[in-house]
Amino acid sequence: AQKITQTQPGMFVQEKEAVTLDCTYDTSDQSYGLFWYKQPSSGEMIFLIYQGSYDEQNATEGRYSLNFQKARKSANLVISASQLGDSAMYFCAMRESVLFGNEKLTFGTGTRLTIIP
């Protein structure tokens, strides 16, 4: 079974609109973390936002927010007021119970977001 599922392979959004990128996850651990990374065409992985499983508040970082619904095991990324520079691939990732010396991330297949002027 996939641990991280991103069901939207591609999305087109008008500039200045808000966009929600979906992510669902599967884990039996109580302690885990969820991440979103942005990968522009240049290829680097840019950290956007993090949500811990025990965090009661949804994480926010500037125009990015994470809609964390624990019971539904979803961690959707919301980008407000989208900009042309937001066009990129977006990956959801999970870190499960931290083993000492190992915090490996498991990634989803990604969503390619294209912002239309």
Added chain:
Amino acid sequence: EPEVTQTPSHQVTQMGQEVILRCVPISNHLYFYWYRQILGQKVEFLVSFYNNEISEKSEIFDDQFSVERPDGSNFTLKIRSTKLEDSAMYFCASTEGTYEQYFGPGTRLTVT
């Protein structure tokens, strides 16, 4: 701001040749990782490294792969005998143990 660096940015090699991909993690970080991304696919975990030894490795990380921290600053991934299917972007990442993993810019490996 401190960053993870990787060299080279692009490596072209012939099948069967050995390659070494180099990474310089952020200086106070203790945990190091290699990930691989085949073109158009998701990022996959290869190996984690802590306290000068491998913490975990994936099934991709077979006997052809090895990692080393030779001098306290560099962190290397060696592929002994490259195959066509090793062509991918290889990312190094490091963390001090807090939540964020800092990724390097990647090395694109092309095996011909």
